[in-house]
Structure formats: C-alpha cells, structure tokens
Amino acid sequence: MGNIIKVGMADLNVCKAPDGLTTLGLGSCIGLTLYDPVTKIGGMVHYMLPDSTKVSNNSNKAKFADTGIEELLKKVIAAGASKTRLVAKIAGGAKMFEVSGLSDVGNIGARNAEAAKKILKEKGIRLVAEDTGLNYGRTVELHCDTGEFLIKSVGKPIKTI
Amino acid sequence: MTKYTLDEVNDMYVDVLKEIGNVGSGNAATAIANMVGTRIDMKVPNVKLMDVGKLGSAIGPEEETVIGIFLEVSHDIDGSMMFLLDLESGHYLADKLLMKENVVHEQMEVFDEMELSALKEVGNIITASYLSALASMTNLTILPSVPYICVDMAAAILSVPAIEFGLVGDRALLIETEICADVAIRGYFILMPEQESYYKILSALGLSL
Numbered sequence: 001m002g003n004i005i006k007v008g009m010a011d012l013n014v015c016k017a018p019d020g021l022t023t024l025g026l027g028s029c030i031g032l033t034l035y036d037p038v039t040k041i042g043g044m045v046h047y048m049l050p051d052s053t054k055v056s057n058n059s060n061k062a063k064f065a066d067t068g069i070e071e072l073l074k075k076v077i078a079a080g081a082s083k084t085r086l087v088a089k090i091a092g093g094a095k096m097f098e099v100s101g102l103s104d105v106g107n108i109g110a111r112n113a114e115a116a117k118k119i120l121k122e123k124g125i126r127l128v129a130e131d132t133g134l135n136y137g138r139t140v141e142l143h144c145d146t147g148e149f150l151i152k153s154v155g156k157p158i159k160t161i
Numbered sequence: 162m163t164k165y166t167l168d169e170v171n172d173m174y175v176d177v178l179k180e181i182g183n184v185g186s187g188n189a190a191t192a193i194a195n196m197v198g199t200r201i202d203m204k205v206p207n208v209k210l211m212d213v214g215k216l217g218s219a220i221g222p223e224e225e226t227v228i229g230i231f232l233e234v235s236h237d238i239d240g241s242m243m244f245l246l247d248l249e250s251g252h253y254l255a256d257k258l259l260m261k262e263n264v265v266h267e268q269m270e271v272f273d274e275m276e277l278s279a280l281k282e283v284g285n286i287i288t289a290s291y292l293s294a295l296a297s298m299t300n301l302t303i304l305p306s307v308p309y310i311c312v313d314m315a316a317a318i319l320s321v322p323a324i325e326f327g328l329v330g331d332r333a334l335l336i337e338t339e340i341c342a343d344v345a346i347r348g349y350f351i352l353m354p355e356q357e358s359y360y361k362i363l364s365a366l367g368l369s370l
Contacts, residue, residue, distance in 0.1 A: 009316070009323060010214040024223035025316025028324055048213075048320070048327045057330050063213075096321050097231045097309035108324055137317020139224055154226055154313055155271070 001143065007031075010063040012045035014075045017145040024139045026092035028109035030065065030132070031140045032116055033089050034072055034125065035147050036081035042144040043076040045069060049108075050115035065115035073123065088125050089149045089161060090116045091140045093132040109133065129161035177366055179208040181298060182336035185291035186350060190340050192290040196283070197257040199342050206338040206350075216323040216333045217316035220245060220349050229311045229318035230284030234292065237301035238361060240354035242292070243322050244284050245315075250346040255279040277310055284308045291350060299365035325353040 002018035009029060015021055017040035023031045026046065035042040045068040049055065052064035061067040077083055093113035099106040113132040120127050131138070131151050141150040151159040183206055190203040209219065217223050228251045230244045246254075252266045255276040272280065285308045296303045311318055326333040336350040354362060 008214050009217045009320070010327070025217060025314035025320075027313075027317035027320030029320045048324050055328060060214075060331060063327060063331075094317065096229070096311050096313065096318055099231070099233070099309055135311070137314035137320075139314070 012062045014043040020143045022141040030092040033142045041081040045072045087128045089129045091131045185294040186338040188290040188294040189287040201342040204339040209335045223316035233306040236304045238358040243351040245349040322351045
C-alpha cells in the first residue's frame with residue numbers, strides 16, 4: 001500500500017496502485033469510485049447533490065452526481081483506464097436525522113444514491129457493490145492495488161465491499 | 162432581488178449576521194446558565210463564512226464524534242437550523258440536566274436513551290433562545306420543529322447543512338461560540354434559511370439588497 005490521497009467534499013481525484021483514495025465522514029453525500037482492475041487505476045468523487053441542472057450555481061462539477069461522475073470518468077480514462085473494464089462502487093447517502101415528511105433533508109441521501117445508479121447505467125458502467133442509506137456516517141477508502149473498498153463507521157466493524 | 166445568496170455577501174451583511182449570532186448565542190448562554198444553575202461567561206462568537214466543501218472539517222477533525230441537533234423552522238422564515246456540541250460538553254450538560262454528579266466518562270462513551278433525550282432538550286432550549294433573539298431583532302415569527310439528534314462523525318453530520326447551503330451557492334455560514342461554566346462548552350450554530358428567507362431577514366433589519 002502506497003499513499004492514501006484525501007478527497008474532500010465536492011472534490012474528486014484519480015490515482016494508481018500502490019496508492020489509494022479516501023474520503024472522511026460521508027453523511028448524505030455519496031463517495032463513488034471507478035476502478036480498472038487491469039491497469040489498477042482508480043478514481044473517487046465525493047458529491048453532495050444529485051442533479052446540477054436543478055441548481056443555478058453549478059460551476060463546481062464535483063458537487064453534483066451528473067457532472068461529477070462525468071468528470072471522474074474523463075479523468076480515469078485520461079490516466080489510462082479502459083472504460084469497458086471500469087467497475088463502480090458507491091457508499092454514503094445516509095439519512096442522518098430522522099426528519100419526518102418528505103423534505104429535502106429527509107430524502108437527499110436516497111436521491112443521491114439513485115442518481116449514481118441512473119448515471120452509471122446511462123454510461124454503461126457496472127455498479128458492482130454498494131453500501132448506502134441507513135442513518136450513520138461512513139469513511140471510505142479505495143485501495144488501488146486490490147480494488148477493495150473499505151467502509152469505516154463509528155462503533156461498527158470495518159466492512160470491505 | 163430574491164436571488165440573494167451567501168456567495169455575494171459583503172462585509173456589512175457579515176457584520177449583521179455576526180450581530181445576530183452574538184445576540185442569539187448570548188440568549189442561548191443565559192438559557193444554559195438557567196438550566197445548569199451555574200454562572201457562566203460567554204466569549205464573543207466567531208462567525209465564519211466558508212467554502213461549502215470545507216464545512217466538514219470546520220469544527221475539528223472530520224471523523225471526530227460530535228453531537229448534532231437539527232430542527233426545521235417555519236412561518237415567516239423557512240429553513241433549518243443546527244446546533245453542534247462536542248462529546249465532553251454533551252456529557253456535562255446531560256449530567257447536569259439529569260442531576261447526576263461527579264460522573265466520570267470514558268472518552269468514546271455513548272449516550273443512553275435518557276441522556277439523548279436530555280440532550281435533545283438542551284438543543285431545544287439553546288436553539289429556541291437563539292431563534293427568539295433573531296425573531297425579536299427582525300420582528301418576524303419563527304417557529305421551530307421538534308429537535309432531531311444524531312451522534313456521529315462531524316463531517317457526516319455537517320453534510321446535512323453543507324447540502325442545504327450547496328443547493329443555493331458555494332458558501333456556508335458557521336457561528337462558533339464558547340461558553341465557560343465548570344467546563345468550557347464549545348458549540349456551533351448553523352442557520353440555514355431558504356433563499357427567500359435571507360432576503361426577508363436582511364430587509365427586516367433594514368438592509369436594502
């Protein structure tokens with residue numbers, strides 16, 4: 001295992017084995033990774049909202065599922081990954097507060113997770129694993145040497161998907 | 162002119178928001194003093210206007226466990242509000258409220274049902290006194306919902322206000338306040354009015370946009 005590169009909120013990055021990528025404390029946001037198992041190139045985006053077209057101030061691509069996944073895809077391909085071999089994994093999309101009703105706060109996590117599935121399908125990328133929803137935060141790590149995606153939460157054992 | 166967002170905020174507005182923070186957290190401090198029955202001092206709050214993406218690490222390490230209390234507000238102003246508290250302060254306030262004395266807490270000790278409900282009450286009192294300061298300054302009616310509580314990683318809890326701010330712009334406003342009682346209580350307020358409500362708050366304070 002090489003260096004672990006940190007990806008912030010509304011941020012994305014790409015790296016190659018033996019390095020890895022991490023994002024800390026995902027709540028209702030989604031951490032999505034694209035990984036090519038042959039070249040061992042991986043990328044991660046930590047987006048906050050499902051749809052850039054619904055928001056007027058949308059210049060930060062990594063903030064949204066649609067523009068963020070598009071940008072990440074471009075970057076991993078530019079780094080040498082093959083689009084046909086790419087596999088995706090997602091985590092996050094939690095409902096941190098048990099807010100009643102159908103307010104944005106209540107369902108944004110679920111909408112963020114749905115957006116990933118829809119966009120990956122449109123782009124023909126396989127979603128091979130996910131750990132989304134429920135009511136707790138997650139720290140995630142993508143290890144580019146193995147393609148493993150680790151999920152850490154408060155008071156829970158580490159999960160690998 | 163209802164397109165106003167934090168992205169275009171100027172120094173004068175920051176000063177106004179600071180003043181709201183000041184009066185609001187002053188009120189909240191008095192409420193805490195009454196609740197715990199000790200004399201307390203409050204420091205001048207620190208108002209931070211920051212990039213939305215940085216909110217997750219704004220109050221400390223992203224993975225540090227903190228307490229978040231969230232509620233929605235309605236009537237003249239629509240939006241939501243959050244109050245964050247570190248674990249030590251949370252245990253102190255919960256013990257005071259439940260009249261437990263000299264309890265020693267382990268570092269990562271979790272809260273039981275009683276303590277969580279006491280903390281909800283703490284959050285209720287603190288946020289209500291903050292909101293009542295805002296309401297009396299602006300002459301607006303602001304009604305809070307019941308409080309919701311979450312004890313988890315700071316960044317995960319802060320993703321909720323970050324998303325709310327993210328819907329309208331790229332900046333978020335955080336009010337840090339420190340209250341000194343037997344222990345220093347460090348808390349953070351985040352007020353998330355909907356876009357229309359920003360305009361209402363600022364024009365109610367006599368600021369033309």
